[in-house]
Amino acid sequence: MKPIGSLTIEALGQAYRAGTLNPVDVTHALLAQIDRRNPDLRAFITVANARALADAQASSERLQAGRPLGPLDGIPIAIKDNVDVAGLACTAGSAALRNRMPAHDAPAAARLRAAGSVLLGKLNMHEGALGATTDNEAFGRCINPLHAGYTPGGSSGGSGAAVAAGLCSAAVGTDTMGSIRIPAAYCGVFGYKPGNETVPPTGVVPLCHQLDVAGPLATTAADCAVMARAMMGLTDLAGPTASHPSPDWSDLRVGVPKQLDLVTLEPAVTQGFRRFLSALEQRGARIMPIDLDHWDPTRARRAGLLASEADALAWWRGEIGHELPGVSDTFGAMLRYAERAGSDKVEAARQALRDLQGHAASAFQSVDLIALPTAPQTSFAHGTPAPINQADLTALANFYACGAWAIPIAAQDHVVSAQLMASPGRDRWLLSLAPALDSLAPRSPLFAHALALD
Numbered sequence: 001m002k003p004i005g006s007l008t009i010e011a012l013g014q015a016y017r018a019g020t021l022n023p024v025d026v027t028h029a030l031l032a033q034i035d036r037r038n039p040d041l042r043a044f045i046t047v048a049n050a051r052a053l054a055d056a057q058a059s060s061e062r063l064q065a066g067r068p069l070g071p072l073d074g075i076p077i078a079i080k081d082n083v084d085v086a087g088l089a090c091t092a093g094s095a096a097l098r099n100r101m102p103a104h105d106a107p108a109a110a111r112l113r114a115a116g117s118v119l120l121g122k123l124n125m126h127e128g129a130l131g132a133t134t135d136n137e138a139f140g141r142c143i144n145p146l147h148a149g150y151t152p153g154g155s156s157g158g159s160g161a162a163v164a165a166g167l168c169s170a171a172v173g174t175d176t177m178g179s180i181r182i183p184a185a186y187c188g189v190f191g192y193k194p195g196n197e198t199v200p201p202t203g204v205v206p207l208c209h210q211l212d213v214a215g216p217l218a219t220t221a222a223d224c225a226v227m228a229r230a231m232m233g234l235t236d237l238a239g240p241t242a243s244h245p246s247p248d249w250s251d252l253r254v255g256v257p258k259q260l261d262l263v264t265l266e267p268a269v270t271q272g273f274r275r276f277l278s279a280l281e282q283r284g285a286r287i288m289p290i291d292l293d294h295w296d297p298t299r300a301r302r303a304g305l306l307a308s309e310a311d312a313l314a315w316w317r318g319e320i321g322h323e324l325p326g327v328s329d330t331f332g333a334m335l336r337y338a339e340r341a342g343s344d345k346v347e348a349a350r351q352a353l354r355d356l357q358g359h360a361a362s363a364f365q366s367v368d369l370i371a372l373p374t375a376p377q378t379s380f381a382h383g384t385p386a387p388i389n390q391a392d393l394t395a396l397a398n399f400y401a402c403g404a405w406a407i408p409i410a411a412q413d414h415v416v417s418a419q420l421m422a423s424p425g426r427d428r429w430l431l432s433l434a435p436a437l438d439s440l441a442p443r444s445p446l447f448a449h450a451l452a453l454d
Helices: 009-018 023-041 049-064 107-114 157-164 181-187 221-231 258-262 267-282 297-320 329-341 343-358 395-400 427-431 434-440
Strands: 044-047 076-080 118-123 170-175 190-193 213-218 253-257 286-290 369-373 404-409 416-421
Touching (some): 023 044, 023 076, 049 118, 107 118, 170 221, 267 369, 267 434, 297 329, 297 343, 329 343
Parallel strands (some): 076 170
Antiparallel strands (some): 044 118, 369 416
């Protein structure tokens, strides 16, 4: 038997059915791992020991009675700390909300719990979800398990770190301009950003109403897809069937935007992305250039950031007061920037986002998928300046309101990642790619270190 932290959702389910593992023992083992490793990684803000063991006991009883709720029954997960879970503090990564105690689960959490998952706790994040390093002043600098001292990305950095370290089978993050996919890229795991509005936003501390969505991170695409289907309220959690098979790559047209040339990429990212496109071609996909002349990555990212700062400022002032007591100086300055910019610039930014979404259908007219690198760079050391272009490529899927995968590309000394996105409304089809994506993405040798296997 492999170490529990390295088992996929599918493998755990098989072990439960065979009786070689049970949810209570698995939960005890992972809680012990969290207790041992979290002081160094700081992936968790809250560890819900009693709740997790109660969830696991209930799941074990269902399995023993032959009445499992589905493929997520007994599966240990963790949730980003801007998603409400009744009875657990929801801080959004800020000391200002340290005592905020939701009375109800957000739909994203409620659906996973209704599917029988075991909630281990709440995960660290960049304060207010407004940043991509998870260098958190209130709850600690979250560390990338693949690279000591390096960022796991953000804002769902704790989600990426916990999955990569094998502290949970899967995690929930949120994504406004890449906050699921950037941590997935830096930590070498899969991430899935659902289409906007496919997961109800209720109960999630907002950043930008036009762009926010919750989604999963996991070590395999198949595990990500099971989580995403549950979060979206779908009933066919198991994935492709005879009536909805995984697509044949030879039927697919994959577009690479010419505007990628406007974004400076690290050489490792360029090389990894070329390997990814070559792998698709070898499986029969047709790679073709496309011109998204309505999209300037830098200008669009700036519009998204300003709209996010304006929406977040309104929410945080309504929640804690006009002077924003308790937030960090850095976060407070970013929120107040929208006020300094003025209402005309904020409305222009929001209109720019609406215009971009209006181009989504035409962007996919000649292709089935759009491919891009996920992040322009690999993970970098905490304490060094964060590249301003981290979200230049991920934000496009948020602007289009479409689903998007982040797919790890293995390398010896680092991991890079590629994205695939489909037109709005095609999440079911995009999720059906999961088995094929797993065949493209062998795990990096770095994970033996990340899992700290004894």
